[in-house]
Amino acid sequence: MSTTSVPYIFRQAGAGRSLPGRDKRRIPALGCPRPPAAIPTRKPRENHRLAHISSRDSPRTVATRLSLSQCVASTTAAMMDAATTTTLLYGALLAAAFLYVAALRRRRGGGEGSLPPGPKGLPLLGSLLSLDPDLHTYFAGLAARYGPIFSIRLGSKLGIVITSPALAREVLRENDLVFSSRDIPDAARSISYGGGQNIVWNPVGPTWRLLRRVCVREMLSPAGLDNVHGLRRREFRATLAHLHAAAAAGKAVDVGAQLFLTTMNVITGTLWGGNIGTESERTAVGKEFRELVAEITEMLGAPNVSDFFPSLTRFDLQGIRKKSDVLKTRFDEIFARIIEQRVKTEQAGGETSEDFLEYMLKMEKEGGDGKASFTMTNVKALLMDMVVGGTETTSNTVEWAMAEMLQNRSILRKVQEELDAVVGVDGVVEESHLPQLHYLQLVVKETLRLHPALPLMVPHCPSEDTAVGGYRVPAGSRVFVNAWAIMRDPEAWEDPTKFVPERFAASKDSGDGRKVDFTGSELDYMPFGSGRRICAGIAMAERMTAYSIAMLLQAFDWELPEGAALDLTEKFGIVMKKATPLVAVPTPRLSRPELYSA
Numbered sequence: 001m002s003t004t005s006v007p008y009i010f011r012q013a014g015a016g017r018s019l020p021g022r023d024k025r026r027i028p029a030l031g032c033p034r035p036p037a038a039i040p041t042r043k044p045r046e047n048h049r050l051a052h053i054s055s056r057d058s059p060r061t062v063a064t065r066l067s068l069s070q071c072v073a074s075t076t077a078a079m080m081d082a083a084t085t086t087t088l089l090y091g092a093l094l095a096a097a098f099l100y101v102a103a104l105r106r107r108r109g110g111g112e113g114s115l116p117p118g119p120k121g122l123p124l125l126g127s128l129l130s131l132d133p134d135l136h137t138y139f140a141g142l143a144a145r146y147g148p149i150f151s152i153r154l155g156s157k158l159g160i161v162i163t164s165p166a167l168a169r170e171v172l173r174e175n176d177l178v179f180s181s182r183d184i185p186d187a188a189r190s191i192s193y194g195g196g197q198n199i200v201w202n203p204v205g206p207t208w209r210l211l212r213r214v215c216v217r218e219m220l221s222p223a224g225l226d227n228v229h230g231l232r233r234r235e236f237r238a239t240l241a242h243l244h245a246a247a248a249a250g251k252a253v254d255v256g257a258q259l260f261l262t263t264m265n266v267i268t269g270t271l272w273g274g275n276i277g278t279e280s281e282r283t284a285v286g287k288e289f290r291e292l293v294a295e296i297t298e299m300l301g302a303p304n305v306s307d308f309f310p311s312l313t314r315f316d317l318q319g320i321r322k323k324s325d326v327l328k329t330r331f332d333e334i335f336a337r338i339i340e341q342r343v344k345t346e347q348a349g350g351e352t353s354e355d356f357l358e359y360m361l362k363m364e365k366e367g368g369d370g371k372a373s374f375t376m377t378n379v380k381a382l383l384m385d386m387v388v389g390g391t392e393t394t395s396n397t398v399e400w401a402m403a404e405m406l407q408n409r410s411i412l413r414k415v416q417e418e419l420d421a422v423v424g425v426d427g428v429v430e431e432s433h434l435p436q437l438h439y440l441q442l443v444v445k446e447t448l449r450l451h452p453a454l455p456l457m458v459p460h461c462p463s464e465d466t467a468v469g470g471y472r473v474p475a476g477s478r479v480f481v482n483a484w485a486i487m488r489d490p491e492a493w494e495d496p497t498k499f500v501p502e503r504f505a506a507s508k509d510s511g512d513g514r515k516v517d518f519t520g521s522e523l524d525y526m527p528f529g530s531g532r533r534i535c536a537g538i539a540m541a542e543r544m545t546a547y548s549i550a551m552l553l554q555a556f557d558w559e560l561p562e563g564a565a566l567d568l569t570e571k572f573g574i575v576m577k578k579a580t581p582l583v584a585v586p587t588p589r590l591s592r593p594e595l596y597s598a
């Protein structure tokens, strides 16, 4: 992914520019200014006197409306005596002036219900030119300057950035429904079959509910995952054999790339079983998907003029839409081929597997659930969601965990000691061992705290003007919750930048013994988000990451190649990566070579 990427695109908001003013009250821990304690925020539609002037009215519209009211006032006045007329006229003029100024202040972000503070930026371009490609750290820096809620204009889009658990709660929990929409980048619109067909980019509504329910219940729930436990076992054993061969040859392994392939094979296997031809064909599809997913996330991260200036979308000045259409078509062809093969097998009376594709095809025949339709485009869009949403997220998390443990050897040894105690070295770790691997679970939690796969989550978009932290967040703005910064907030976390799995231990021997889960109920720990748009694949992610790390560490010792240095630099993207891939050399540690056979 390009380091110059600006991953999220800002929605054109009806509001005007933010005030340059800064609140100097700082949150000691983050060094961030606090928002004003309680600036009374008035929503336009709640204000009867201003009810006919919306914050989105242009000054010209306001003026037109005001001259109309003046006209009414003067007509009425003509029927009265001169004194009353003069008084009324002055009154009307005063009211008109008040309303006009109020409307302008709303648009410019002044006074009550003002926009959050933020960098002023240049006319037209806003802060586009000063944008840092590492958006999560750039936003954290701006939060330290402007406060835990700030606004930033990029082109004609308005972004609102949230950097505190309390304000994240207001957005994701208290105003969950209002903030549950998405603003779709142009590239995502192409890749998601128009935006209204899949889970990630669909607004909350009957279709989104149906799609999410279908995926979570049939594929991503613990029960759905149990059904395909054998498939994961097979894929993990294949990876084990592959790593063993690399170890025998003394070769270094690209940990992230290998785990991407494993995850991809598990996900595609769960989606459409092993029914797409030979093992080598399946591996080829996995390889092709890896390239496609990488290109798609790059595309989603590319700064796109069409997103900053939606009126220019049709010109596709950088050709990003064209490229994403090509990628979408390549995916679509693969999906179409797999579906066609399945339908043919079915028609020929052949045996079909009970996998997710089969379930979706049945659903497609039925046409939906009565509230929303379910079409072949939905089938493909869901396949895309699972493939793109579930692969890099999971494999990058495993790569970060391994990198952190290679940096902190005592933690790595502790995980191996636990594995030795629970599994030993005379057998291979199974998924069924995971509930007993308590320390390993802490490692997963700590990895997701320090390296959340989606540092700014998938941005949310309010459907109406809403007050957050005493400020007005306009409908249609693009709201980023900086989960990365929140999970490093020194007010919530001791030594926040240190990798300390013990901080989550039930006993308080070391760390602070914080019990957190992945449900997003505590807003200072939300690697999967919170509220109704929380990740749909948590159960799968949890199993896959823990199982992967367990396999890598039970079966092998790991060393960096001779002379190599560990680099933990992050590379921001819609999915955060390590700037340099983790390459390490495995050495077998199981008691017998046969244990590594697939």
Ligand code: HEM
Binding pocket: 199, 200, 201, 212, 220, 267, 385, 386, 387, 389, 390, 391, 393, 394, 397, 448, 452, 453, 454, 457, 458, 459, 527, 528, 529, 530, 532, 533, 534, 535, 536, 537, 538, 540, 541, 545
């Ligand atoms: C370690 C791995 C993963 C992490 C850290 C992660 C994190 C996230 C986050 C932060 C969001 C956005 C939440 C929001 O916008 O409020 C999300 C959304 C989503 N994730 Fe994951 N995810 C992971 C793995 C997976 C997997 C394995 C799947 C499925 C196979 C998946 C499917 C989805 C879907 C479909 C959404 C969109 C939900 C919606 O918009 O309603 N994710 N994920």
